[in-house]
Amino acid sequence: MSIHEPALAQADPETYALVQREDERQRECLRLIASENYASRAVLEACSSSMTNKYAEGYPGRRYYEGADFIDPLEQLAIDRALALFGADHANVQPYSGSPANLAALLALAEPGDTIMGMSLPAGGHLTHGWKVSATGIYYRAVQYGVHQTSHRIDLDEVRQLAQAHRPRFIWVGHSAYPRALDFAGFASIAREIEARLVADIAHLAGLVAGGVHANPVEHCDAVTTTTHKSLRGPRGGMILCRQEHAKAIDKAVFPGLQGGPHNHITAAKAVAFREAATPAFRHYARAVVDNAAALGEALRDRGFELVTGGTDNHLVLVDLTNRGISGRQAAIALNRCGIELNANSIPFDPRKPFDPSGVRVGLCALTSRGLTLEQMPTVADLLQAGIEATVSGHGDVDPAVASRLHGQVREFLSGFPAPGL
Numbered sequence: 274m275s276i277h278e279p280a281l282a283q284a285d286p287e288t289y290a291l292v293q294r295e296d297e298r299q300r301e302c303l304r305l306i307a308s309e310n311y312a313s314r315a316v317l318e319a320c321s322s323s324m325t326n327k328y329a330e331g332y333p334g335r336r337y338y339e340g341a342d343f344i345d346p347l348e349q350l351a352i353d354r355a356l357a358l359f360g361a362d363h364a365n366v367q368p369y370s371g372s373p374a375n376l377a378a379l380l381a382l383a384e385p386g387d388t389i390m391g392m393s394l395p396a397g398g399h400l401t402h403g404w405k406v407s408a409t410g411i412y413y414r415a416v417q418y419g420v421h422q423t424s425h426r427i428d429l430d431e432v433r434q435l436a437q438a439h440r441p442r443f444i445w446v447g448h449s450a451y452p453r454a455l456d457f458a459g460f461a462s463i464a465r466e467i468e469a470r471l472v473a474d475i476a477h478l479a480g481l482v483a484g485g486v487h488a489n490p491v492e493h494c495d496a497v498t499t500t501t502h503k504s505l506r507g508p509r510g511g512m513i514l515c516r517q518e519h520a521k522a523i524d525k526a527v528f529p530g531l532q533g534g535p536h537n538h539i540t541a542a543k544a545v546a547f548r549e550a551a552t553p554a555f556r557h558y559a560r561a562v563v564d565n566a567a568a569l570g571e572a573l574r575d576r577g578f579e580l581v582t583g584g585t586d587n588h589l590v591l592v593d594l595t596n597r598g599i600s601g602r603q604a605a606i607a608l609n610r611c612g613i614e615l616n617a618n619s620i621p622f623d624p625r626k627p628f629d630p631s632g633v634r635v636g637l638c639a640l641t642s643r644g645l646t647l648e649q650m651p652t653v654a655d656l657l658q659a660g661i662e663a664t665v666s667g668h669g670d671v672d673p674a675v676a677s678r679l680h681g682q683v684r685e686f687l688s689g690f691p692a693p694g695l
């Protein structure tokens with residue numbers, strides 16, 4: 274073992290080998306999971322810094338442990354950058370991830386047992402918006418809106434009707450699998466009519482908002498929650514932005530309400546990611562993500578695939594595989610063997626079970642980070658089509674020889690597009 278070998282390789286060869294293999298997998302596979310991305314080397318370095326060694330319960334200037342000399346300015350830097358990026362009054366950068374951020378928003382702005390309203394999981398919403406198995410569906414009385422029966426878009430008339438009938442104290446606007454732009458102003462006017470709190474969850478959209486290609490919810494909402502690792506391309510983590518009037522309640526809900534010491538190494542990486550997201554290069558990236566998603570959607574339609582709502586306004590397309598004779602899960606498993614990574618997803622009014630639904634979700638954040646442009650989208654569509662057709666003709670299982678040939682094509686195709694960070 275040479276002295277240039279990383280410490281991890283020497284200290285723990287088993288863990289090191291798994292990390293190496295994951296690096297290689299991420300380099301060599303066509304990553305189309307809509308919630309995933311490639312963080313930059315700078316973000317990864319910040320994640321692995323000495324900041325992980327420090328306890329700093331509390332907030333800048335008000336800590337329960339000594340020695341926060343450099344944690345305070347670090348957290349303030351992340352906060353200031355977040356405020357500048359999204360134009361908010363107040364930011365809390367401590368949430369460990371998107372789900373804890375959402376719980377904190379509920380803890381701050383609703384009472385246990387209150388009625389809350391959110392988009393249902395099968396329609397494209399998130400577990401934490403009141404789905405029954407989530408704490409948010411157990412401790413709150415959740416009412417769920419879906420999408421329109423035929424357009425498969427959010428129907429503000431339905432949202433208004435449910436809001437008037439159930440008078441929720443708290444309304445979520447946000448999604449994990451909805452291909453169309455959100456009308457934050459429309460939701461805000463419904464929330465105002467019933468004096469409900471409106472909270473946007475832009476976990477999937479934060480990079481698009483920061484990059485100026487999706488409407489910004491900040492001015493319309495009491496609070497905005499997000500992850501930092503999806504389209505925003507930062508470390509795995511969460512954040513809450515809010516109006517000044519809710520600042521104290523939000524901070525108290527995160528700590529001591531839900532969490533202990535902040536993950537300062539992740540705060541450092543969030544600061545780096547916010548700086549990166551404020552650059553012209555990132556605006557260009559966000560535009561390219563949306564353009565690539567639209568182009569891939571069109572290329573798939575040209576190849577006979579059906580898209581939920583017929584297309585996309587954001588970073589993702591939902592493909593309904595009903596007319597292809599294959600389920601979403603079969604497709605996802607087979608494509609993974611071909612080096613193409615995506616996830617099975619319910620489609621609106623899906624007759625199949627959530628574990629084996631009728632569709633797949635395809636997102637462009639990660640591939641666009643590798644520099645793929647409009648020019649490459651027909652090839653991506655060809656690869657998807659080849660994997661799916663080989664699986665259908667193989668009665669739900671892809672021939673290993675075909676899978677290996679396709680994986681070879683994927684590897685060669687991607688070799689011209691280095692993966693950031695790795």
Ligand SMILES: *Cc1c(COP(=O)(O)O)cnc(C)c1O
Nearest residue numbers: 370371372399448449476477500
């Ligand atoms: C991903 C996601 C979350 C949860 O984020 P985690 O970091 O996985 O906890 C919350 N809300 C929405 C809309 C999401 O897409």
